[in-house]
Amino acid sequence: MRLSLRVALAAASTAMLMLGAAQAQEKVLKIGSEGAYPPFNNLTADGKLEGFDIDIAQALCDEMKVKCEFITQDWDGMIPALKAGKFDAIVASMSITPERLEQVDFSHKYYNTPSAIAVPKDSAIKGVAKEDLAGKTIGVQGSTTHFNFASKNYPDATVKPYPTAQEYQLDIANGRLDAVEDDIVVLTQWLDSPDGACCKILGQPSPQPVEIFGPGAGVAIRKGETDLANKLNAAIDAIRANGKYKEINDKYFKFDVYGSES
Amino acid sequence: MSAVDIVDRPPPPPRGWPRRRVLGYALLALWALLALALVWFLVTAWKPEIFERYAPSYVDGVKVTLLLVAISVAIGAVLSVPIAYARMSNNKVLAAISYAYVYFFRGTPLLAQTFLIYYGLGSFRPALESVGLWVFFREAWYCAIFAFSLNTAAYQAEILRGAIDSVSRGQWEGAAALGLPRWVTLRKIILPQALIVALRPYGNEIILMIKGSAIVAIITVYDLMGVTRLAYARTFDFQTYLWAAIIYLVIVEVLRHGIEWIERRITIHLKR
Numbered sequence: 001m002r003l004s005l006r007v008a009l010a011a012a013s014t015a016m017l018m019l020g021a022a023q024a025q026e027k028v029l030k031i032g033s034e035g036a037y038p039p040f041n042n043l044t045a046d047g048k049l050e051g052f053d054i055d056i057a058q059a060l061c062d063e064m065k066v067k068c069e070f071i072t073q074d075w076d077g078m079i080p081a082l083k084a085g086k087f088d089a090i091v092a093s094m095s096i097t098p099e100r101l102e103q104v105d106f107s108h109k110y111y112n113t114p115s116a117i118a119v120p121k122d123s124a125i126k127g128v129a130k131e132d133l134a135g136k137t138i139g140v141q142g143s144t145t146h147f148n149f150a151s152k153n154y155p156d157a158t159v160k161p162y163p164t165a166q167e168y169q170l171d172i173a174n175g176r177l178d179a180v181e182d183d184i185v186v187l188t189q190w191l192d193s194p195d196g197a198c199c200k201i202l203g204q205p206s207p208q209p210v211e212i213f214g215p216g217a218g219v220a221i222r223k224g225e226t227d228l229a230n231k232l233n234a235a236i237d238a239i240r241a242n243g244k245y246k247e248i249n250d251k252y253f254k255f256d257v258y259g260s261e262s
Numbered sequence: 263m264s265a266v267d268i269v270d271r272p273p274p275p276p277r278g279w280p281r282r283r284v285l286g287y288a289l290l291a292l293w294a295l296l297a298l299a300l301v302w303f304l305v306t307a308w309k310p311e312i313f314e315r316y317a318p319s320y321v322d323g324v325k326v327t328l329l330l331v332a333i334s335v336a337i338g339a340v341l342s343v344p345i346a347y348a349r350m351s352n353n354k355v356l357a358a359i360s361y362a363y364v365y366f367f368r369g370t371p372l373l374a375q376t377f378l379i380y381y382g383l384g385s386f387r388p389a390l391e392s393v394g395l396w397v398f399f400r401e402a403w404y405c406a407i408f409a410f411s412l413n414t415a416a417y418q419a420e421i422l423r424g425a426i427d428s429v430s431r432g433q434w435e436g437a438a439a440l441g442l443p444r445w446v447t448l449r450k451i452i453l454p455q456a457l458i459v460a461l462r463p464y465g466n467e468i469i470l471m472i473k474g475s476a477i478v479a480i481i482t483v484y485d486l487m488g489v490t491r492l493a494y495a496r497t498f499d500f501q502t503y504l505w506a507a508i509i510y511l512v513i514v515e516v517l518r519h520g521i522e523w524i525e526r527r528i529t530i531h532l533k534r
Contacts, residue, residue: 103498143495174384
């Protein structure tokens with residue numbers, strides 16, 4: 001018994017050593033994403049991540065000559081999981097905000113699309129100003145810039161935070177919500193699908209303050225990893241320059257989601 | 263041979279420091295150290311501005327949690343009586359229906375039940391509107407109470423049934439021999455004995471509901487756990503979760519002591 005245990009232990013430790021060596025040879029960058037935010041990140045039927053974020057991440061890894069490994073993580077636990085080392089970077093349409101910058105570092109933005117408001121097709125709501133939505137119920141995804149914005153911009157409305165975008169979409173289709181606020185691309189994708197038959201885009205709130213929304217979505221990494229940040233920034237510039245970004249962009253969108261050059 | 267002779271005396275406690283004792287003390291020290299580390303963390307992590315900003319929402323969250331559980335457990339208690347009755351009934355149909363009910367609600371997660379009732383029923387809005395039930399199911403709060411009441415009713419029915427079963431058949435037969443009606447027998451003889459048995463499981467059920475209610479934020483009812491998650495999302499500070507854990511712990515401890523107190527009171531006649 002004892003002997004066999006020792007043999008097993010020895011075998012296990014050798015295997016681990018070999019695994020470590022293999023890892024050293026091929027650098028793996030673990031990337032976390034949510035998988036509930038189409039078209040940016042979504043889960044396929046067999047549970048794999050797909051979408052704009054994922055394609056961009058893959059392109060960045062190719063550019064940096066590292067191997068990508070994707071990990072699905074709930075939105076609420078995204079930053080803690082990064083800090084705990086569950087993965088090395090977040091590519092999940094995470095906006096670069098001052099609050100998050102206290103916790104993590106970001107690459108430059110890799111896209112920036114505006115926020116918009118959608119309402120049921122038969123809605124009597126006329127505009128997206130504060131007064132138009134007074135007394136109404138607005139659905140948003142919790143722990144997002146859209147939630148922060150809606151709470152601040154529509155103080156006379158009830159802002160209901162949902163765990164993911166899918167739940168507020170269900171709930172406005174069910175008629176429990178007067179309006180929903182989210183990224184215009186996410187809303188458009190949903191409205192173009194059969195699930196979005198209930199609703200239409202009403203408009204884009206204006207202004208959309210940078211101190212809430214930030215300059216756009218970036219790749220989040222642990223604080224102090226400047227080397228990785230520099231590599232990511234260089235890779236973003238590279239795929240912007242060599243047409244890879246445009247190729248991915250055009251696969252998903254009819255316009256350039258990068259936004260203004262900064 | 264007298265009775266005293268056959269009593270085995272416990273062996274005298276070992277002297278010195280046998281391995282088991284060392285291990286015991288080491289483990290105890292480890293736990294004490296962990297507790298100290300926790301306290302130390304809370305003291306060092308203490309940020310007045312976070313407390314000031316989120317304390318009011320925690321108070322609201324605790325209110326929502328307590329109210330939700332109190333109302334659901336009360337409704338569940340009322341519902342559990344007919345269910346338990348049907349479970350014990352000789353009528354095959356009644357027994358089967360109530361068995362299926364208990365089977366379903368105990369066999370599926372509360373999270374799934376809550377989700378189905380809120381989002382699932384929500385997609386039958388026209389049908390619900392035509393029978394006038396939409397006003398009820400439109401509100402997340404009512405949906406939560408509805409789901410939680412149905413869930414706890416299933417558990418409470420089983421507690422009640424088990425407790426009534428634990429009273430010996432002889433009591434029923436004795437009462438019948440005295441010519442007491444079944445209802446009076448149940449009320450005056452069986453239930454007072456059964457409820458003593460049921461008290462502990464009832465207490466457990468309430469405690470489980472308090473902890474189980476932490477999932478309710480999925481349907482936008484922001485209970486203690488929900489406000490904690492929102493606070494955490496803004497601060498990224500683990501103490502938000504620690505505070506929630508401590509509040510849950512305090513609620514459960516208060517409940518546990520309350521139930522123990524009630525138990526001491528109602529079992530006075532059993533003490534020797």
